Amino acid sequence: MPSQGYRILEHTADTGFEVKGSSKEELFEAAARAFFHLLWEIGTDKEESRPETIEVLGSDLEELMVNFLEEFLYRYDAKGLVCTQIKVVSITGAMIHVKAWMQGFDSDRDRELLGVKAVTYHQLYIGRKDDTWIAQIFLDI
Amino acid sequence: MTELTIHNLRQIDEYRWLLPKQGKMRTEGMLYLDRKLLEHVKNDKSITQVANVAWLPGIVGRSLAMPDMHQGYGFPIGGVAAFDPDQGVVSPGGVGYDINCGVRLLRSTLKKNDLAGEIENIVNGLFANVPSGVGSKQPSLRLSKKDLKKVLESGAQWAVKNGFGSNDDLLHIEEGGNLGWADPEIVSDRALERGQAQLGTLGSGNHFVEVGFVDTIFDEKLARGIGLFQGQVTVIIHTGSRGLGHQVCGDYIRILQNVSRKYGFDLPDRELCCAPVHSTEGKQYLAAMACAANFAFANRQLITEEVRRTFEQVFSLGAQKMGLDLVYDVCHNIAKFENHEVDGRQREVLVHRKGATRAFPAHHPKVPAAYQETGQPVLIPGDMGRYSYVLVGTDRALKETFGSTCHGAGRLMSRHAAKKTAKGHNITAELAEMGVTVKGAGRATLVEEIPGAYKDVEDVVRVVHEAGIARKVARLRPLGVIKG
Numbered sequence: 054m055p056s057q058g059y060r061i062l063e064h065t066a067d068t069g070f071e072v073k074g075s076s077k078e079e080l081f082e083a084a085a086r087a088f089f090h091l092l093w094e095i096g097t098d099k100e101e102s103r104p105e106t107i108e109v110l111g112s113d114l115e116e117l118m119v120n121f122l123e124e125f126l127y128r129y130d131a132k133g134l135v136c137t138q139i140k141v142v143s144i145t146g147a148m149i150h151v152k153a154w155m156q157g158f159d160s161d162r163d164r165e166l167l168g169v170k171a172v173t174y175h176q177l178y179i180g181r182k183d184d185t186w187i188a189q190i191f192l193d194i
Numbered sequence: 195m196t197e198l199t200i201h202n203l204r205q206i207d208e209y210r211w212l213l214p215k216q217g218k219m220r221t222e223g224m225l226y227l228d229r230k231l232l233e234h235v236k237n238d239k240s241i242t243q244v245a246n247v248a249w250l251p252g253i254v255g256r257s258l259a260m261p262d263m264h265q266g267y268g269f270p271i272g273g274v275a276a277f278d279p280d281q282g283v284v285s286p287g288g289v290g291y292d293i294n295c296g297v298r299l300l301r302s303t304l305k306k307n308d309l310a311g312e313i314e315n316i317v318n319g320l321f322a323n324v325p326s327g328v329g330s331k332q333p334s335l336r337l338s339k340k341d342l343k344k345v346l347e348s349g350a351q352w353a354v355k356n357g358f359g360s361n362d363d364l365l366h367i368e369e370g371g372n373l374g375w376a377d378p379e380i381v382s383d384r385a386l387e388r389g390q391a392q393l394g395t396l397g398s399g400n401h402f403v404e405v406g407f408v409d410t411i412f413d414e415k416l417a418r419g420i421g422l423f424q425g426q427v428t429v430i431i432h433t434g435s436r437g438l439g440h441q442v443c444g445d446y447i448r449i450l451q452n453v454s455r456k457y458g459f460d461l462p463d464r465e466l467c468c469a470p471v472h473s474t475e476g477k478q479y480l481a482a483m484a485c486a487a488n489f490a491f492a493n494r495q496l497i498t499e500e501v502r503r504t505f506e507q508v509f510s511l512g513a514q515k516m517g518l519d520l521v522y523d524v525c526h527n528i529a530k531f532e533n534h535e536v537d538g539r540q541r542e543v544l545v546h547r548k549g550a551t552r553a554f555p556a557h558h559p560k561v562p563a564a565y566q567e568t569g570q571p572v573l574i575p576g577d578m579g580r581y582s583y584v585l586v587g588t589d590r591a592l593k594e595t596f597g598s599t600c601h602g603a604g605r606l607m608s609r610h611a612a613k614k615t616a617k618g619h620n621i622t623a624e625l626a627e628m629g630v631t632v633k634g635a636g637r638a639t640l641v642e643e644i645p646g647a648y649k650d651v652e653d654v655v656r657v658v659h660e661a662g663i664a665r666k667v668a669r670l671r672p673l674g675v676i677k678g
Contacts (some may be wrong), residue, residue: 063608065238066264066271115464116448123444130437131387168398168639168678170440171291174447174464175267193267193291193440194399194609 059087062189068167069176069191077114078141080179080186081121081149085139088122091192092169093135096162104140104152111147114179118188121149122172133158169194203241209661213241213257218460219248223257226595226661231261231653234606238265240272246462247275252282252471254536254543258595260550261657262604262649266290268465271549274598277471279531279542283459284476285468286450286483288546290527291443293483294490295434297524297551297573298367299584300501303517304427306407309673312508313405313631317674319504320403321633324497326678327395327436335394335496339386343378345393349488350523353495359520363495365562367523368552371491373530376484381438382445385482388437389489394496398639398678401433402578403501409581410669416586419568420521422668429518430582430670431497432575433678434527439486446479471544480529487528494523521584522562522571526551526601532560534596545596553587553599553664561587572664576603576651578643578677579628582670583655590662599664603651609642616641625675634677643677 062069070087074080109124111117128134138154158165170193178189203225204212211232213223223244227235235241240263247269248257254276263272268287277283309316325334337345345352350371354364364370396403408426411417422428435442450467453475461467469476498520502513509516529546536543554561556569565571569586576582591597607615621640625632634640658664 061610063610064265065608066266066605068609112452116451119444120448126437127384127388127441130441131384131391133391165398170399171444173267173291177464191267 058083059090062191067175067191068194069189071187071189074186075184077144077186080188081118081144082139082141084118084122084188084190085125085136088125089136091167092129092165093158094164094166095135095137096159102154102156104138104154107151107153109149115174115177117144117147117149118179118190119172119174119177122190126169126172128155129158135163167194209657213244215248217245219245220250221248221253221256223248223259225259225263226261226657226663227263228261228657231649231657234649235263240265240270243268243270244273246466247273247288249460249462250275250277250283250285250466250468251459252278254278254282255596258598260598260600262549262600262602262654264604266548268463269546269548271604272600273548274546274550274595276534276543276545276596279471279544282471282544283468284471284480284529284544285466285546286443286446286479287465287467288548289443289483289529290548291440292434292527293439293443294487294525295527296490296494297526297575298431298494298498299521299571299573300429300498300518301421301521302427302429305425306427306673309405309427313674315508316405316504317631317633317676319507320501320676323500323504324403324676325395327392327397336390337393339390342386342389342393345492346378346381346485346488347376348372349491350495353492358499359495363498363520365564366520367491368525369530371495371523373484373487375481376488377481378485380478381442381482381485385438385441385445388441392436392438393489393493395436395493396433396497396676396678397436400643401678403497403676404430404575404578404582404672405674406430406582406670406672408668409671412666412668416568416665416667420565420571420584420586420667421519422584428670429501430573430575431494431501433490433493433497435486435490436493438489442482442486446482449475450479483529487525491523522573524551524573532596535593543596545598547598549601550598551601552597553585553591554597555587555589555592558592569665572599574600574602574651574655577645577648578632578672578675579625579630579645580651581672583651583666584668584670585655585658585664585666588662588665591664595663599658600654603648603654605647606649607647612642612644612647615646616644630672631674632677639677
């Protein structure tokens with residue numbers, strides 16, 4: 054895997070990625086990082102900003118993943134916010150609890166790399182092999 | 195999850211391939227392809243997806259695929275399917291995330307030569323006036339939620355009522371630019387918030403505004419009938435319902451997953467989740483989808499006004515003096531109730547078109563008065579370097595495909611492959627050499643959308659023309675393009 058910690062999965066009209074982690078928390082954190090890396094190039098991080106607590110629900114791990122990543126699409130589209138740093142605190146039952154460092158997108162400094170419409174269930178896979186959690190996620194762009 | 199492997203395609207004629215009923219398919223499929231296009235689709239899952247659509251309850255007639263078919267989410271792109279309003283289902287995957295993504299075409303009284311020396315100014319003007327909505331390129335218009343709901347209720351009619359365009363525009367939009375069964379009260383707050391930030395914006399990806407000219411006329415009489423002539427300057431606008439539509443689709447895919455389980459639907463793909471048309475959830479999706487469709491109609495109407503304003507700035511002439519009239523506006527991601535003849539009798543069906551365009555023939559009651567003799571104009575954009583087509587709907591399309599035809603070129607290369615191909619190339623300069631001035635918000639979009647990344651739209655159009663499910667009228671060549 055490249056240094057960003059994800060692998061691109063592509064077919065003609067699809068864009069997806071694969072991430073791994075040694076726990077569910079690590080997996081979701083890696084998925085978020087990969088997602089942000091595909092979406093944006095952020096000029097600087099405002100380290101001093103305080104993290105927001107975000108909680109997202111889903112009826113199973115797949116739905117939780119879709120809802121979790123969609124949460125950041127919504128914040129970007131509706132509020133113009135991008136995430137510069139993320140920490141998954143816990144995944145318990147149907148809920149993921151994260152701390153996210155959010156800041157406003159600045160078109161002079163930042164770049165959108167990929168216009169993502171949605172996170173999809175298409176070929177969505179979340180599973181565990183031995184001690185490694187693996188997720189494959191496809192985006193509608 | 196089970197998946198059908200499709201090996202049994204039967205060739206009917208040069209452009210038709212029957213997908214026999216097999217496994218859990220409730221009906222057969224029909225693919226409109228020539229051998230060359232079939233080679234493209236053999237390698238993805240789109241044929242399986244045509245079969246998957248045929249699993250859905252209450253499907254009427256065949257599960258259809260247009261020649262620009264390729265793998266989508268749930269339904270294939272290029273998929274068309276109709277459902278019984280009483281026994282059938284509605285599926286957000288049959289419409290797609292970009293609800294009422296569509297195309298509109300403006301004509302003018304200007305000729306190609308009138309643009310000489312001005313194309314750069316027009317492209318720069320369009321780029322400045324049409325917000326992409328990407329990052330902080332925000333629209334100047336920001337409505338309250340209350341006002342946005344009026345947009346969702348009446349679509350392009352809201353725009354015209356508020357001074358953006360004329361009643362004449364409304365006569366030249368599919369469904370008059372307004373789906374009447376929209377209910378803004380069931381659209382989520384999140385969808386509204388995404389809509390507030392993005393009304394009047396183009397978006398990124400394959401969305402664009404293109405200034406071009408008529409370079410070939412295939413049918414003089416039809417071209418005259420829809421007001422097109424050789425060398426005429428035209429403008430194409432391609433965009434949809436932006437984040438509002440994406441959110442509506444996502445919201446209902448979430449809700450309908452549970453509904454599908456509740457009704458015990460046997461689905462081969464989660465993205466095919468659906469609800470009975472007459473169920474509360476099915477009706478709610480349709481009412482929310484109509485809101486997103488209306489948002490898209492209004493969005494294209496607002497952008498049209500920005501295009502007119504740009505031409506006025508560049509030429510110091512009124513838009514009317516330049517005859518910047520709307521030829522037509524078509525949806526290519528939509529579900530609608532329509533009357534069709536099935537097994538010899540007229541009945542109402544819910545037609546899903548996902549990456550497919552309505553193509554109604556002359557004398558059809560849904561075709562505007564201006565096109566009663568020609569048939570409904572069908573607008574097929576190609577990639578940004580080559581050409582786009584204007585076609586009209588036909589009787590054969592009405593009989594065979596629920597009055598539907600193709601919608602575009604379809605990708606040939608993955609985005610990653612396009613990037614690789616574009617590496618070391620100056621795309622803007624190469625397009626300029628081809629006579630096309632391009633301005634895009636980011637190089638990322640430009641390299642992913644290079645002409646070579648798409649099939650030649652001519653290959654797609656030839657199939658629909660030869661198969662008789664649309665008729666070629668004219669070909670347009672681009673001169674200037676803005677991408678979000």
